Amino acid sequence: MNAFSPPETAWSPDQLEAQLRAIGAERYHDKHPFHVLLHDGGLSRGQVQAWALNRFEYQRCIPLKDAALLARIEAPDLRRVWRQRIIDHDGDGADDGGIARWLRLTDELGLDRELVESGRGLLPGTRFAVQAYVHFVRERSLLEAIASSLTELFAPTIISQRISSMLANYDFVSSDALSYFNQRLFQAPQDASFALNYVKCHARTPQQQFDAIQALQFKCDILWSQLDALYLAYVDPGLIPPGAFHPSEARDERVRLWRH
Numbered sequence: 001m002n003a004f005s006p007p008e009t010a011w012s013p014d015q016l017e018a019q020l021r022a023i024g025a026e027r028y029h030d031k032h033p034f035h036v037l038l039h040d041g042g043l044s045r046g047q048v049q050a051w052a053l054n055r056f057e058y059q060r061c062i063p064l065k066d067a068a069l070l071a072r073i074e075a076p077d078l079r080r081v082w083r084q085r086i087i088d089h090d091g092d093g094a095d096d097g098g099i100a101r102w103l104r105l106t107d108e109l110g111l112d113r114e115l116v117e118s119g120r121g122l123l124p125g126t127r128f129a130v131q132a133y134v135h136f137v138r139e140r141s142l143l144e145a146i147a148s149s150l151t152e153l154f155a156p157t158i159i160s161q162r163i164s165s166m167l168a169n170y171d172f173v174s175s176d177a178l179s180y181f182n183q184r185l186f187q188a189p190q191d192a193s194f195a196l197n198y199v200k201c202h203a204r205t206p207q208q209q210f211d212a213i214q215a216l217q218f219k220c221d222i223l224w225s226q227l228d229a230l231y232l233a234y235v236d237p238g239l240i241p242p243g244a245f246h247p248s249e250a251r252d253e254r255v256r257l258w259r260h
């Protein structure tokens with residue numbers, strides 16, 4: 001297969017899984033320079049604030065995309081599984097769930113809740129990337145929508161590294177503030193393994209397999225472009241777009257620039 005056309009004959013489900021995993025190995029956002037800086041302790045507090053503020057937009061929209069996906073599922077047994085994702089993020093009350101836990105992180109980083117929840121200060125690149133994900137899931141086939149969630153296959157390893165490296169490298173972050181990631185450590189593998197089985201069962205023809213591959217590549221691009229936006233604005237060259245969040249201390253406390 002090349003990147004632009006389906007395989008000539010269909011792969012076995014395990015061959016398809018190998019193709020999907022190869023995409024993560026090449027394109028997942030853990031390879032992005034901003035991500036490397038985040039994990040290596042190379043960011044100032046202001047830059048970590050910018051990351052958490054922008055990443056909240058992703059958190060906020062994940063349940064919206066899952067609701068769009070759920071609304072199109074005909075089978076009750078599949079809906080029953082998928083609805084758990086919305087519960088994981090929204091919780092059963094205002095103080096539990098992934099969104100509430102993310103706000104604990106932004107609180108501890110000293111970000112004003114009203115600012116975070118309002119979406120003011122977001123980078124345009126964040127907004128566009130996240131909206132593109134929601135639109136993709138609304139508009140494409142169910143198979144493509146489910147395949148696009150498969151980046152979560154690659155998340156657990158980096159999430160456990162993130163917890164330990166952020167605690168080791170940033171004295172302004174506590175384990176309580178990172179509780180969001182502790183939950184994801186067991187939620188993400190369950191979500192990813194269910195979605196992977198679905199894709200392996202339902203992507204049978206070369207075209208369906210190609211669609212699944214393309215959907216996962218698209219999703220890697222969504223994650224990558226969010227980090228591009230952060231890097232350009234807050235690391236190098238430091239071009240903060242008009243209206244975007246401006247961490248006051250980032251002006252004096254320039255990060256050592258990370259280069260390939």
Ligand SMILES: O=C(O)c1cc(C(=O)O)c2c(n1)C(=O)C(=O)c1cc(C(=O)O)[nH]c1-2
Pocket residue numbers: 062148149150151152153155158159184223
């Ligand atoms: O911290 C991360 O690196 C990371 C990555 C991803 C991902 O790969 O899309 C998700 C999450 N976290 C996450 O917390 C999350 O809830 C989530 C939902 C989804 C999805 O596509 O449905 N991806 C991710």
